[in-house]
Amino acid sequence: MITIAVNLILLEQHEVGDDALVRLTGIRAQHVREVLRVKPNQHIQIGIVDGPRGTGTVLGLDGSEVTLNCEFESMLPARPAVDVMIALPRPKVMKRLWAQLAAIGVGRILLVNAARVERQYFDTHVLTPECYRPLLIEGLQQARDTRLPDVSIHRRLKVLVEDDLAGSTGEATRLIADPGARASVASALRAAGSAERCLVAVGPEGGWTDFERTLLGSHGFVAVSMRPRALRSDTACVALLTLVHEAMANGRA
Amino acid sequence: MITIAVNLILLEQHEVGDDALVRLTGIRAQHVREVLRVKPNQHIQIGIVDGPRGTGTVLGLDGSEVTLNCEFESMLPARPAVDVMIALPRPKVMKRLWAQLAAIGVGRILLVNAARVERQYFDTHVLTPECYRPLLIEGLQQARDTRLPDVSIHRRLKVLVEDDLAGSTGEATRLIADPGARASVASALRAAGSAERCLVAVGPEGGWTDFERTLLGSHGFVAVSMRPRALRSDTACVALLTLVHEAMANGRA
Numbered sequence: 189m190i191t192i193a194v195n196l197i198l199l200e201q202h203e204v205g206d207d208a209l210v211r212l213t214g215i216r217a218q219h220v221r222e223v224l225r226v227k228p229n230q231h232i233q234i235g236i237v238d239g240p241r242g243t244g245t246v247l248g249l250d251g252s253e254v255t256l257n258c259e260f261e262s263m264l265p266a267r268p269a270v271d272v273m274i275a276l277p278r279p280k281v282m283k284r285l286w287a288q289l290a291a292i293g294v295g296r297i298l299l300v301n302a303a304r305v306e307r308q309y310f311d312t313h314v315l316t317p318e319c320y321r322p323l324l325i326e327g328l329q330q331a332r333d334t335r336l337p338d339v340s341i342h343r344r345l346k347v348l349v350e351d352d353l354a355g356s357t358g359e360a361t362r363l364i365a366d367p368g369a370r371a372s373v374a375s376a377l378r379a380a381g382s383a384e385r386c387l388v389a390v391g392p393e394g395g396w397t398d399f400e401r402t403l404l405g406s407h408g409f410v411a412v413s414m415r416p417r418a419l420r421s422d423t424a425c426v427a428l429l430t431l432v433h434e435a436m437a438n439g440r441a
Numbered sequence: 442m443i444t445i446a447v448n449l450i451l452l453e454q455h456e457v458g459d460d461a462l463v464r465l466t467g468i469r470a471q472h473v474r475e476v477l478r479v480k481p482n483q484h485i486q487i488g489i490v491d492g493p494r495g496t497g498t499v500l501g502l503d504g505s506e507v508t509l510n511c512e513f514e515s516m517l518p519a520r521p522a523v524d525v526m527i528a529l530p531r532p533k534v535m536k537r538l539w540a541q542l543a544a545i546g547v548g549r550i551l552l553v554n555a556a557r558v559e560r561q562y563f564d565t566h567v568l569t570p571e572c573y574r575p576l577l578i579e580g581l582q583q584a585r586d587t588r589l590p591d592v593s594i595h596r597r598l599k600v601l602v603e604d605d606l607a608g609s610t611g612e613a614t615r616l617i618a619d620p621g622a623r624a625s626v627a628s629a630l631r632a633a634g635s636a637e638r639c640l641v642a643v644g645p646e647g648g649w650t651d652f653e654r655t656l657l658g659s660h661g662f663v664a665v666s667m668r669p670r671a672l673r674s675d676t677a678c679v680a681l682l683t684l685v686h687e688a689m690a691n692g693r694a
């Protein structure tokens with residue numbers, strides 16, 4: 189039975205021995221045996237977290253263990269050229285979002301406070317690496333990527349925007365979704381010229397306040413239109429990141 | 442506490458009396474009292490399922506009940522111009538998808554079988570109107586829409602495509618997402634000319650088979666490119682529908 193789509197098995201660097209052998213156990217071994225139903229000498233797609241993709245050749249299936257001989261590519265996959273700054277959604281929505289963000293492809297995930305974010309959202313275990321790292325890896329394995337997004341949590345939007353952002357995202361084009369704006373994502377990116385990266389801000393479900401909008405606008409965030417339908421944070425993130433990736437891909441074509 | 446974003450309260454036609462009065466009870470009354478925190482004479486956005494939007498004036502807050510005097514617009518909101526045909530995803534993913542599809546805006550949802558869909562997915566309660574109708578209404582209330590998508594379930598792709606589809610979606614432009622395709626969604630829609638509607642096909646997580654792809658291609662489905670990242674069905678649906686809505690909006694602009 190298909191329980192989850194794993195299109196590439198991700199390994200941790202320390203799991204790969206000097207002899208290029210890996211012994212999979214647990215859930216990954218189970219997936220390889222029961223879903224991929226591999227036989228000895230068969231090849232499967234593998235990768236190292238934040239490292240290269242590669243090919244694993246099945247050497248042995250021993251009880252619950254799977255032994256692979258690994259060969260890796262010389263180049264790392266490119267880091268996704270889009271970063272996302274999200275007003276922290278409620279925990280249930282955030283939990284759904286981790287794997288989707290990693291699957292769509294983002295370099296950085298900046299979670300920020302905003303006036304219309306409830307304070308207690310910051311106390312959830314959903315923001316601990318123990319919770320989100322496996323979910324990010326799930327998304328990467330789905331999308332055949334290895335590059336784990338950087339995650340940072342910012343309790344003060346003003347400090348993030350005024351002080352931290354300059355250094356951390358460099359010369360990225362900055363976009364903010366706004367139902368009142370007229371420029372499309374594609375036209376705003378064209379107007380911004382040839383920035384290598386793009387940082388997209390997604391507001392809380394209740395929207396940014398006027399103060400927050402002005403703050404972001406005065407720090408280079410260009411308003412881009414979204415259709416005038418209010419979307420849940422996770423749906424809005426997926427929609428906006430899709431438009432940005434599409435526009436950047438077409439801009440390079 | 443914000444538990445869910447309700448931007449418009451949807452009423453059933455039979456709830457609105459000839460005197461234009463509505464008595465809300467239960468979860469909607471609780472939302473109006475505790476989240477919107479309305480006072481008498483305050484206005485809230487309302488709508489009738491598959492009917493017009495309107496304004497409700499709070500007449501009274503009596504115990505757990507809220508009485509509204511309703512005024513409705515003369516025009517119905519336009520039915521979304523995009524329909525979606527989805528190879529049935531696993532129940533957990535499908536359950537997440539209902540509200541998101543209604544929020545993004547689709548006229549019809551056609552759920553179909555495919556070679557890489559597990560047969561038992563069709564037996565889930567997630568496909569009963571008792572399960573999906575409240576989820577669709579949740580999405581509509583989020584997006585301030587009233588138009589409930591039509592839902593139909595098709596156990597035979599071939600019968601759907603060869604026999605049923607001609608009548609049911611008329612002259613819609615037909616698109617199918619394909620990582621190998623070169624045309625973007627926007628260029629495919631431009632090339633198709635001025636169709637009023639668009640039907641988009643989203644495959645199973647394992648992809649369509651060659652047979653299915655040929656079948657769909659020979660019935661007018663034009664392949665459009667998606668970035669070469671495999672996405673979960675719900676993420677893929679949101680991404681593809683976003684691109685189609687954006688391209689159709691730009692085409693009309």
